[in-house]
Amino acid sequence: MRILKKDEIVQVIEGLDPSYLLMQIEKAMVAIALNQVNMPPIGHLGFDSPPGDVHIKYGHITGDASYVIKIGSGFPQNSTLGLSNSNGLMLAFKAKTGELEAALLDEGYLTDQRTAIAGAVVAKHMAPGQVEGIGIIGTGIQARLQLEWLKTVTNCRRAYVYGRSSEKVDAFIQDMSGEFTITVCQTPAMVAARANLIVTTTPSNSPLLMASDIRPGTHITAMGSDTPGKQELDENILAAASIVACDSIEQCLAHGETCHAVNRGVLSEGQLTTVGAVIDDGIQRKDEDITIADLTGIATQDIKITLSVIEALNQSV
Numbered sequence: 001m002r003i004l005k006k007d008e009i010v011q012v013i014e015g016l017d018p019s020y021l022l023m024q025i026e027k028a029m030v031a032i033a034l035n036q037v038n039m040p041p042i043g044h045l046g047f048d049s050p051p052g053d054v055h056i057k058y059g060h061i062t063g064d065a066s067y068v069i070k071i072g073s074g075f076p077q078n079s080t081l082g083l084s085n086s087n088g089l090m091l092a093f094k095a096k097t098g099e100l101e102a103a104l105l106d107e108g109y110l111t112d113q114r115t116a117i118a119g120a121v122v123a124k125h126m127a128p129g130q131v132e133g134i135g136i137i138g139t140g141i142q143a144r145l146q147l148e149w150l151k152t153v154t155n156c157r158r159a160y161v162y163g164r165s166s167e168k169v170d171a172f173i174q175d176m177s178g179e180f181t182i183t184v185c186q187t188p189a190m191v192a193a194r195a196n197l198i199v200t201t202t203p204s205n206s207p208l209l210m211a212s213d214i215r216p217g218t219h220i221t222a223m224g225s226d227t228p229g230k231q232e233l234d235e236n237i238l239a240a241a242s243i244v245a246c247d248s249i250e251q252c253l254a255h256g257e258t259c260h261a262v263n264r265g266v267l268s269e270g271q272l273t274t275v276g277a278v279i280d281d282g283i284q285r286k287d288e289d290i291t292i293a294d295l296t297g298i299a300t301q302d303i304k305i306t307l308s309v310i311e312a313l314n315q316s317v
Contacts, residue, residue, distance in 0.1 A: 002313070004104045004105065004309070009106045009309055016312060019152070021117050022117060022124070025301055028304040029275045029276040029298070029300070029301075030280050031061050031062075032274055033274045036062040037061050037062070037300055039060075041250075043055065043056030044227060046227065050075060051203075052073060053226075053227045054071065055070075055073070055226070056071055057069075057298070059299035060095055061300055061303055064303065066093060066095055066101055066307060068090055068092050070089070070090050070091075070111065070299065070306075071089055072086065073086065074086050079140075085140060088106065088108045090110055090306040091103055092104070102310055110306060114301040115297060116149040117301075118223075119149060119295070121279070122275060123219070123221065126219050126221075126275075126291050126293055128217055128218075128219060129285070132158070132196050133156065133159070133194050133195035134150060135185075135192065136160070136199055137201060138162075138224070139172040142223065143172065144175060147180065151179065157179060157180050158180070159180045159195075160185050160195045161183070161185065162184075169184055188213065192209055192215065195218075196215065198218060198219070198220045199221045199223070200223065204224060204232050205229055205230055206231060207234040209233050211237045216289075216290065217288050219291045219292075220292050221295060222257045222292065222293065223296075225256050225257050226255065228254070229255075235257075235260045238267050238292055239266035242289040242291060243283060243289070244271060244273070244292045245274060245277070246274055247294070249274060251297075256295075275293055
């Protein structure tokens, strides 16, 4: 049984071809669409003071030699303590015997990476053919990683960012302006007025973008609503969309952006598809179409990125 620490895991991931990791996360999403997974409901532990969430995600993809259990946490006030907002670990077990194969003490690194890669996968398959500007709502770890991974699927280097804290916005610009021309926006609506590929990455409990903000031809990847009560998008945005694609329809109906729209009667479950189905079947996107990807984070992504690390290490021996 291997015990891998974060520095070893980072070295492995940075040594892998980005196109390989994109392909693995595509496979993770397609497996959901093809019903090739055993993926029980998410375990959730919530905290109020200070606010935080702990997720337990686990599952097995048909044909894989291993299954994976992930414990991941997010505590948004950790940054005030000089700590990462995310933490966690991955446990890989042999599917035939249940033996513990590896413990990856990644401190949330793999979750952060697979989430950002998922955003790039969505953009690859759902973004407008001509990306005029990339909009980022939020300034945290995931906001940075989303922009970094979007470089692998679009040539656009114009980014528009909104964040509540001017200090965090300044830090974001300092970190990300090497390859991007970054414009600070005073409101989310200003981001939507300039960008036609938008990624929302916040823990907001109320809509940041309204239906009246969104221009025709815009794609939005929403990934902040990963637990009950969170919401970044006005439900009427989903009602106006030509395509609403979920990483997992079951999860999105429980706590994604989708649940708000369905619960309020502006969207029906029958109108939903999965990101995996979009990847597998493709979409015919018209120039004026608004498209939405609702990403709540799925165990199959944890499985694929964990096994990518283990397989890379096995090949290096």
